[in-house]
Amino acid sequence: MGKLKYSDADLHEDALKYRSKGEWQNKNKKYYMSAYGRGILDECCKHMVELEVEKWTLDVCKAKGKEYVTGANWKAQCPNSYSKASRKKWLIICLPD
Numbered sequence: 001m002g003k004l005k006y007s008d009a010d011l012h013e014d015a016l017k018y019r020s021k022g023e024w025q026n027k028n029k030k031y032y033m034s035a036y037g038r039g040i041l042d043e044c045c046k047h048m049v050e051l052e053v054e055k056w057t058l059d060v061c062k063a064k065g066k067e068y069v070t071g072a073n074w075k076a077q078c079p080n081s082y083s084k085a086s087r088k089k090w091l092i093i094c095l096p097d
Contacts, residue, residue, distance in 0.1 A: 011034055015047075016047065024045070
């Protein structure tokens, strides 16, 4: 096995610059993948915040839809929830009257 390009300390230090795994992966993929490959990714990322992924349920989409006057406004301001409602054919029940 050859010499490692980055030390474990280098990887830990670089990880401290980022708030989430996704941010680190996007901004410094070489270091991120090196930590992943060595099995120390979780250790390097223990200071990072867990990003909360919102589940676009019918109830959540209804609440989101009611925040906007038109479907176009909703689509522009919160495209993920609008897209889910559209795919599930919920737009008619999610938009205000």
